[in-house]
Amino acid sequence: MSPRAASRLESLGFTRVYDYVAGQADWLANGLPTEGRDAKRPSAGDVATRDVPTCHLSDRIGEVRARVQAAGRDSCLVVNDAGVVLGRLRGDALDQPADTPAEQVMEAGPTTIRPDTELTEVAERMRKQGVTSIIVTTTGGHLVGILNRAAAEHQQERTP
Amino acid sequence: MPAPIHRDDVQRLLVGGALLVDVLPDVEYESEHLAGAVSIPLKELDAARVADLERHREIIVYCWDYQ
Numbered sequence: 001m002s003p004r005a006a007s008r009l010e011s012l013g014f015t016r017v018y019d020y021v022a023g024q025a026d027w028l029a030n031g032l033p034t035e036g037r038d039a040k041r042p043s044a045g046d047v048a049t050r051d052v053p054t055c056h057l058s059d060r061i062g063e064v065r066a067r068v069q070a071a072g073r074d075s076c077l078v079v080n081d082a083g084v085v086l087g088r089l090r091g092d093a094l095d096q097p098a099d100t101p102a103e104q105v106m107e108a109g110p111t112t113i114r115p116d117t118e119l120t121e122v123a124e125r126m127r128k129q130g131v132t133s134i135i136v137t138t139t140g141g142h143l144v145g146i147l148n149r150a151a152a153e154h155q156q157e158r159t160p
Numbered sequence: 161m162p163a164p165i166h167r168d169d170v171q172r173l174l175v176g177g178a179l180l181v182d183v184l185p186d187v188e189y190e191s192e193h194l195a196g197a198v199s200i201p202l203k204e205l206d207a208a209r210v211a212d213l214e215r216h217r218e219i220i221v222y223c224w225d226y227q
Binding site: 023 | 184210221
């Protein structure tokens with residue numbers, strides 16, 4: 001529709017017309033602001049915790065472990081300089097020798113969801129899979145935060 | 161030929177005063193639309209509907225996705 005609208009505007013004499021071809025789906029999937037009757041329904045991006053320990057591929061496990069413990073968390077996300085999620089460190093990975101590079105022991109390509117995923121849907125999925133948290137990223141893989149199941153369920157209870 | 165743009169370009173153009181136009185049907189616009197967008201459904205897009213718009217203003221159109 002938008003290409004046709006853009007062309008029609010040009011035919012009507014408009015000289016500076018742009019077509020955002022990826023559209024509203026792309027905008028929502030990247031957690032960007034919207035308005036309208038249904039814009040206020042809570043989604044994963046609204047409830048995800050932003051304060052998440054991160055590290056780079058070459059960081060050493062000893063340093064990562066200290067960072068995770070200082071944050072009071074149990075995992076760390078491996079990201080590149082642009083904030084794209086590459087992997088996750090948790091459990092046994094964090095118990096490896098201190099000089100082990102993160103890249104060597106991380107879980108590559110962890111499951112992620114988009115910020116506009118509805119809480120009802122994701123909370124149900126997490127319950128069925130016995131998952132207590134899930135990573136939220138944009139369509140480009142950039143870290144948004146971590147959604148905890150408890151927080152998702154709590155928000156659901158508060159929403160009429 | 162209208163230029164296809166990325167969402168980063170959308171945000172940059174909006175800061176510069178571009179008009180954001182949602183061309184989806186009214187009912188979809190009312191449900192949810194990009195913040196700041198105005199509604200001009202494609203079916204209503206004619207000379208009369210856009211008569212008040214400045215011809216040289218930057219205008220960004222969008223719909224749901226690659227349709």
